[in-house]
Amino acid sequence: EGRRLAQLAHAETRTRDGSTIRLFANAELPNDVAQARANGADGIGLYRTEFLFLQRHHLPDEDEQFQAYRELVLGMGGLPVTIRTLDLGADKADTTGLALTREPNPALGMRGVRLSMHRPALFATQMRAILRASAYGPIRILVPMVTSAEELRATRALVDICARDLRSEGHEIADHFDLGAMIEVPAAAIALPSMIGYVDFVAIGTNDLVQYTLAADRNNDTLSHLYDPLHPAILRLVADTIKCGHKAGKAVSLCGEMASDTRYTALLLALGLTEFSMHSGALLEVRDRIAGCERPALLKLAPKLLRADREGITAILARL
């Protein structure tokens, strides 16, 4: 079995009927890049930048961040790299030198793009480092915890200012930067038609989308029966997000844990997903699962899946 999977390492990702699916890797640590390439990822779909900020007392400066992003981009050898801007909040910020005030409810607090807007100098430092890395390969910028078009407009404005400054300082950077939003708060999924014009792509973050939609803490084991990626509300939000993105001609990926779980692969194809991003250890299994799927037949199941109750969803999936 291991050997059979290993042969898939550099195979194209296709469904049985020949539809091309793109598989990206999630990355956090420098070593993740080697495994992503070894397993034939089409690029990095989510690079979590938090680790640069954790377990330390001082914030990483522009050069330190630039070195890390450049190494990542070079490591991917010309494949697209999606760098997510800082997604820290009061739950994790104890050791970062960020000195965030304690909050009674960090999940609903000053985190992700909210923190970036609140600390514009911090955001600009990171943005400059990301843009400088674009001289070494294709990058895309991904913004976490977005709830409004204003946050995207403000981010785009910052990208433009940083790009202009860097060029006038003599840096050679890319001509254009794809900007994307994480869809991980229900408001973003529901109001996506009002935001889609401000982004080049979206990435569905089901880890948080499930938590916020179902009001069930993703880290609370006693609520794990409620933290359910197959809840009808989740299927609806994921399906609507994919549809809205594709209708506008924008790429839509899904980078939560759901993407790496082969129990959900057929379901996600049925909901229209064509881009998955996952920890690189799961790439081969998911590629293998995709190869066994008939995309047209799955797409026909979508209306039924979206009308079904939870039991009905399980029953449909059990037959796939």
Ligand code: PEP
């Ligand atoms: C998500 O929320 O699904 C996600 C990919 O981001 P993180 O797990 O880093 O919150």
Ligand code: MG
């Ligand atoms: Mg998230």
